[in-house]
Amino acid sequence: MNEISKVKRSQVLIEKLVNLWENSVKASHLFLSNKEIEEIKKYVPQALREIEHLIVETDKTENPIAFMGIYKNKLEMLFIENRIRQKVN
Numbered sequence: 598m599n600e601i602s603k604v605k606r607s608q609v610l611i612e613k614l615v616n617l618w619e620n621s622v623k624a625s626h627l628f629l630s631n632k633e634i635e636e637i638k639k640y641v642p643q644a645l646r647e648i649e650h651l652i653v654e655t656d657k658t659e660n661p662i663a664f665m666g667i668y669k670n671k672l673e674m675l676f677i678e679n680r681i682r683q684k685v686n
Contacts, residue, residue, distance in 0.1 A: 601651045611642050624679035
């Protein structure tokens with residue numbers, strides 16, 4: 598796992614993390630409608646850019662498979678790609 602500083606959070610990384618977020622949410626947040634997910638998704642890039650600590654885990658090809666965001670010692674976001682989450686179960 599690597600902490601990604603705010604200055605190293607490229608647009609490409611943000612896009613990959615948004616896709617990971619959407620994959621994870623659709624698999625685990627069954628109480629949300631697709632419309633609600635799309636509405637929330639609009640705010641995810643900004644949250645990823647601004648969260649104090651962004652920690653990202655990658656696979657062997659350096660693609661993100663999980664991330665967490667921490668603000669003032671509080672876990673604010675934790676998302677794991679569904680295919681990885683399924684392997685753990």
